[in-house]
Amino acid sequence: MVTLAWSASRANARVRGRSPVLSAVSLPKVTTAVEPDGSWTVAGRMPCAVQVDHVSKAFGKLPVLVGVSLSIEPGSMVALLGPSGCGKTTLLRIIAGLESPDAGRVTVAGRVLTDRAAGVAVPPESRQIGMVFQDWALFPHLSVARNVAYGLPKRADSRAQVERALAMVGLQGLGDRMPSTLSGGQQQRVALARAIAPAPSVLLLDEPFSNLDTALRVQVRSEVHALLVELGITTIFVTHDQEEAFVLGDQVAVMHDGRIAQVASPAELYRHPADRWVATFVGEANLLRGSVRPVGSAATVSGPAVADTVIGAVPLAQLPVGSREVDVLVRPEQLSVTAPSPVTPATGVVVLIEYYGHDTVYVVDAGGERLRVRETAEPLFGRGDPVVVRYAGGPAMAYPAERE
Numbered sequence: 341m342v343t344l345a346w347s348a349s350r351a352n353a354r355v356r357g358r359s360p361v362l363s364a365v366s367l368p369k370v371t372t373a374v375e376p377d378g379s380w381t382v383a384g385r386m387p388c389a390v391q392v393d394h395v396s397k398a399f400g401k402l403p404v405l406v407g408v409s410l411s412i413e414p415g416s417m418v419a420l421l422g423p424s425g426c427g428k429t430t431l432l433r434i435i436a437g438l439e440s441p442d443a444g445r446v447t448v449a450g451r452v453l454t455d456r457a458a459g460v461a462v463p464p465e466s467r468q469i470g471m472v473f474q475d476w477a478l479f480p481h482l483s484v485a486r487n488v489a490y491g492l493p494k495r496a497d498s499r500a501q502v503e504r505a506l507a508m509v510g511l512q513g514l515g516d517r518m519p520s521t522l523s524g525g526q527q528q529r530v531a532l533a534r535a536i537a538p539a540p541s542v543l544l545l546d547e548p549f550s551n552l553d554t555a556l557r558v559q560v561r562s563e564v565h566a567l568l569v570e571l572g573i574t575t576i577f578v579t580h581d582q583e584e585a586f587v588l589g590d591q592v593a594v595m596h597d598g599r600i601a602q603v604a605s606p607a608e609l610y611r612h613p614a615d616r617w618v619a620t621f622v623g624e625a626n627l628l629r630g631s632v633r634p635v636g637s638a639a640t641v642s643g644p645a646v647a648d649t650v651i652g653a654v655p656l657a658q659l660p661v662g663s664r665e666v667d668v669l670v671r672p673e674q675l676s677v678t679a680p681s682p683v684t685p686a687t688g689v690v691v692l693i694e695y696y697g698h699d700t701v702y703v704v705d706a707g708g709e710r711l712r713v714r715e716t717a718e719p720l721f722g723r724g725d726p727v728v729v730r731y732a733g734g735p736a737m738a739y740p741a742e743r744e
């Protein structure tokens with residue numbers, strides 16, 4: 341088991357134009373003070389920029405990270421999203437200094453912490469980086485307070501620092517308890533308190549909510565989100581859950597096979613995935629086969645071109661270079677189903693209905709293509725019903741058609 345220690349001198353970071361957000365959740369507000377001019381202070385370090393340049397790492401012959409570069413703004417939250425084994429934890433461990441890369445550089449607030457070529461390797465305990473591990477890594481034989489104090493230097497005020505960190509995560513008064521007597525959500529908060537107690541300038545969270553059941557995960561995630569936004573600590577967190585990446589991340593870095601496939605805001609990522617792998621990994625995707633046709637003067641669709649598909653013409657956001665045959669990205673909520681009529685014949689048949697309460701997904705077979713269509717209404721059609729599928733979105737992304 342690895343645990344980081346940090347040097348613990350503290351500075352007061354002053355954050356303007358952002359208001360405390362904890363009022364909506366159950367965590368007590370102990371670290372902030374609202375000034376008369378509306379700004380607020382937080383006991384912690386100044387948020388720092390994190391820069392990762394061309395980091396590569398192999399274990400034996402297995403390349404795990406390949407030329408990874410990432411720029412993270414001070415005080416922002418960045419999600420590293422990717423499937424199991426794509427190198428997320430390895431990248432976090434390299435930023436923390438727990439693993440050394442084969443090549444590349446890590447810089448925090450302009451200070452080079454790792455530079456393989458220059459032989460720089462600042463030890464983990466001198467990086468002022470806090471980390472919450474994938475399994476939380478609490479010491480079972482130490483009390484909650486001693487777990488939190490683990491990374492702090494032994495000083496007269498370290499007990500107060502521990503109390504303050506526990507209060508921040510809503511666990512005041514539980515310092516004497518043993519980890520095994522706490523719920524999963526409380527243990528998760530102890531791990532977070534341990535990471536933030538030394539007031540790190542950067543926080544790394546490795547799938548911090550994955551050990552919690554669904555309802556608790558949503559609650560704890562929302563509380564931790566509010567706390568981290570208030571503290572304004574630059575945070576990089578790992579997840580393989582797209583919803584979590586979207587809810588928490590100011591930016592999302594999608595990783596695939598040791599490479600960064602795309603870095604963008606959640607909305608940009610959802611609307612304009614860089615390639616078809618990202619399109620299908622992030623959110624639900626229909627990829628409709630289509631033939632590109634330039635928009636003539638009589639066309640009514642917007643965009644530089646349309647693709648003729650099984651559900652009609654879909655406007656395209658851009659033309660894939662050199663491809664006449666394309667796969668058009670259509671999200672289920674961009675489609676709708678209606679009953680056919682003599683003037684609008686059916687384009688498909690409903691083969692499955694998934695009712696989620698807040699919406700209904702129809703799986704429609706349209707000329708051999710299976711389409712997912714999301715409607716907010718209660719189910720209006722049954723299995724076997726013929727339906728008309730319409731596209732109701734803006735200009736769509738298209739990728740060169742994949743040969744079957």
Ligand SMILES: Nc1ncnc2c1ncn2[C@@H]1O[C@H](COP(=O)(O)OP(=O)(O)OP(=O)(O)O)[C@@H](O)[C@H]1O
Pocket residue numbers: 399404422423424425426427428429430431580
């Ligand atoms: N110390 C190590 N020695 C050998 N191989 C390793 C080591 N650490 C990681 N790996 C391998 O590197 C690859 C990436 O591992 P990593 O833990 O970074 O993935 P991950 O994206 O965090 O996955 P998960 O979502 O399952 O946690 C995996 O194939 C893993 O087996």
Ligand SMILES: [Mg+2]
Pocket residue numbers: 428429430474546
């Ligand atoms: Mg991992």
